[in-house]
Amino acid sequence: MSGGDAGADISAADRYRAPALDKGLDILEVLASHVGGLTRAEIGRELGLSASQLYRMLERLVARGYVARVGGGDRYTLSMKMFVLATRHPPFRRLTAQAQPMLDEFAAEMNQSCHLVVPDHGTGLIIAQASPVSHWEYRARVGAQMDLFSTGSGLTLLACQHPDRSVETLGQWGIASAEDRLRQVAPELRAIRAAGYRMAPSMQIVGVTDISVPVRGPDQDAVAVVTCAHLEHPDAPRQDLHGEILERLKRLTDALSLPIAPGR
Template identity: 55%
Template structure:
């Protein structure tokens, strides 16, 4: 007696039987744009896909309306937005990252008497996903849920340093601001130094006397899925173990524990 199965057939004939042409066209456009860091014009998409102008126009309009594709204001050019990346961030494994990180962050805060926060990319900015404080009289903390500028915060700059070319292009498309593009281009040497060092240490751009120590949490492709930043405050009675270098070493160990294998 033969077995029955609910799985779709795997033969070529079965695959053709279960095709959804409209869905296929949308996915074809997304996959095509994913390989083009500078985007494509509608005519180029039509040429590469071998589709009629009306088919491409309707599908692009729907992808733009749903936020999967961005139309650049400078002309008839389309790029992937970060929506797929944001959807991936909502996937349970990344939600589990926050739950996994919090106990380690709380222990770090207690042992170092420093505050720290976990930041994840969110469209054209970054968002604070978790935060821990030492519970002492004096501390610096960032509100969970706060949106941070990528160009003006230690966490944001570190995220940019560990982004690939396609992700940076998608972020620039969402900005669509020549002034911000110019700032990003001017930061290229700094971003290269951060990537080579594997971390960033610099004065806070929000508070005088605070140093940001930022370390990425890396994917298997060495791209940052998140950044942990310690808002380092020197304590007058602190010893050698309370200095910046030992604190960085602890933060790097925490990051390794959270890295996506």
């Protein structure tokens, strides 16, 4: 193989490497997975780097406000700056601002919690949530990520994409080579697509029924999903609560959905 051919085989990811930036991002990612924070030595072990290699990078992250020292010592944790930046992202901010009052109204009316999920970097990201006014509650956490292939919200996002564009769409979401995974859940995706929603037992918690309805963009693909993780109350009237919740969610998501683009 000629030198020119070898150069052509270099991937874009390798060609445009920025080692210092990569190191900083690695630090942020490893801290995000440890709630109690890590010492410099522990970060080094996680990343295979020496404490001296991390020193300047950690100091800059602290100075810029992305990382904080716990108690002023040698243990580091993420600050709230990442969360603040994420919530400033215009599409999320607009959708959250519009959806939150509707979610709050739903939670109060139906006495059930609900949450709003969008696709983000290969996962589903919870960007808004509402709970009923009660002495107890079950709720999803804002900022939590969920697997698209094993949650009601994720499967609804996947199902409510045009089949001809689904692989391309997942690539844009950060999921490459998705054909095999889509084939594994194809029957369920077809059922959700035909119904226009998903209502089924939660795949995470026994006794919870997930009711998920898509928020649609102008091309009618799902841009978000609102899910009610329905819990049955002992004193609730015996009636079709699932059906009532589904109809209420449909009205909510219709109000959030964008008008159909001309020619659709």
